[in-house]
Amino acid sequence: MLEALTVASTAEQQAAGYADTLREILQQPQTWQGTAELVNRPEVARVFAHALANKPAHIVLTGSGSSMYIGESIAPTLQAGLAVPVQAIAAGTLLTHWRGVLPPGSGLLVSLARSGDSPESCGVVSRLLDEAPGWRHLVITCNAKGKLATLYRDEPRVDVVVLDERTNDRSLVMTSSFSNLLLAGTGLLRDTASALQLDAQSPLAENAQRVFDRYGDAIAEIAQRPMTSAVYLGSGGGIGVAHEAALKMLEMTGGKVITLAETFLGLRHGPMSSVHPGTLIVAFLSPDATVRGYEIDLLRELSRKGLGLGKLIVGEGIPADLLDERDVAIELQGLGTHGEVPTLLAHVVVGQLLAFFRCLQLGDKPDTPSQGVLTRVVGEFAIHGAAP
Template sequence: MSIDDKKTKVGPGLTDLLASDEAGQRAAGYADTLREILQQPVTWCDTARLLHDDTPRAVLAQALAATTGPIVLTGSGSSMYIGECLAPVLQEGLGREARAIPAGTLLTHWRGTLPPQPGLLISLARSGDSPESGGVVDRLLAEAPEWRHLMITCNANGHLATAYRDDPRVSVLVLDARTNDRSLVMTSSFSNLLLAGSGLPPHSDTVTVAGRAAAATQTLIDTHADALAALARRDLGMAVYLGSGAALGVAQESALKMLEMTGGRVLTMAETFLGLRHGPMSSVRDNTLVVAFLSPDPLVRAYEHDLLRELSRKQLGMARLIIGEGIPGELVGPDDVAIDLALGGSAVSSMLAQVVSGQLLAFFRCLHLGGTPDAPAQGVLTRVVEGFVLHGARA
């Protein structure tokens, strides 16, 4: 343990931060972010109930029935990583090809990336006002008119929710206004959009999924938040996030949260457990925190456990944060934090709980570095990406 480690062991935990009134929290720059992280268990249950109401259920059914072709999920930044989480879930649940393609890629290269067979494009967005969001839809409605569109957004007044109301090729699902995060960083918007998208398969039991995730995540918050805060105060220069299958999207999102909230003062990388061996393992050094999002699938988890044992054998990394279900004690070293949650083997429940651990870790690291989670990297990032020129169609 370094001298710097010893100096950073003492700091505010969750109880201390919540003890400050709203004015104090706002002055310290974390009021919105903390509220939006902590509200997630409640909002998930509300989103699940929304999906079972007649009108939202009809919107999803109509969008799916409009085409039998492939499903493409799109968005930018965090919204894109929601698509990465959802694509494997939807392909398995619907028996249809599903893939995630960044909105920026569709804007510039849709002819070479969009599947040739027309299908359903699902646009995922917090505000629905970023330049790429509307630009992609406008272009594809004009140049690929056989594609159908489903917008899932947190903002009833955003461009995606309002601009296409009269086009029969477009369906819109708007989530509760509380999920439209006010903080610069996406937290409850990310997880609620993920849950909403997982409800597309007709027989999805989102109420059960949300309930499991909510109970496990509340346990995480109540029992492990201070351990995450202490881990965030360690002398870490890099964080490597590992996820398999759909959980790679959680790893990517968690890496982005740390990068955004620390303004790049903590370097990050997201990789699959098996992919880490193929070169990226060389970057795991003495100041590297390894964050392992374990799969609910026992077969997949066996590969993940092997990788963690290999890291121990090679003495790679400063410490590990391991989040999953049924974590063997022999995988947990004296400097590690293990969060063992009852998730019932659900992939979506696991991803929802795991992404919250990534959010809290980044939140506490930001505060430790003297940052303001509500508006990190001031002057560089904005809550909605600034407008830019959308160039015309290719001749």
């Protein structure tokens, strides 16, 4: 099915409403190479080094929607690599309650944004520049013309990195922007960011291309089942990808598929009750063998209880006994070779394709789902006075 969609003419793709989204999903292996090359340029490496000058006491990653989930995805990798507390806090929460959630004192706030034009984006940076002057700022964005990239050019406490324009997705949903911002965010690790090393780009691209070439039809098939809800499971940074994949499904189906993102261990504590006969279980397995042991135990429990419509399991070394005739395994090799980030990127691609195919199955248009409800960039709203 994926091949048939790609060989259709541009006019046919546009008429069916998927031209931008499909192009932006499929271009990711190439754009990852470009992002790695960009972050390895001396002038960009100096920007990251400047942001980390004097080793900040805390690092907070922020954004809205998908951009927030990028922060969730890479926070554990950055904390392990930098030996500094790193957490993700939604831009909306910082806008309204920064005094209660931002660590006291000084630190580095990393704003992740596709457009950089959402009201919260500049609202948070401007407020904290005034009211939390001890905090430095690093902006990573896909839009050179966005407010985040242009408004603070004369502010010495703000550094900006702009990714290639191709990553500034035209589709309503974030796809290549999400994965490239995720990859670029690990530039804070500089020389120790193994996923950003140029020799790591071939395995990254090969795994994504394997998803497209070998598993595209299987993902399309499972998306055509009578799915009413989907539960996405991840551990560590994988919970950020689970949140993002759940959001992609929700956005692209206009809420026709109800979604939930949870950790594997957290599912037992109440959320398992939401797994019904029409629920697809999407499991993003960790590259860490110990963590994967917990995840596999949970999946076996779901099988014993006969829960769900079926399982879509993504990972390496997937045990055969986890699968029955309803399940699909996406087996990818060498995911843990360069840390957790390559695993997260592979999982992201699967989540994007699943939502894309489900959207088409429901007769909707991936480029403009939820017409009249959602917009590519959140519209302007009032930024009110100082947060309590």
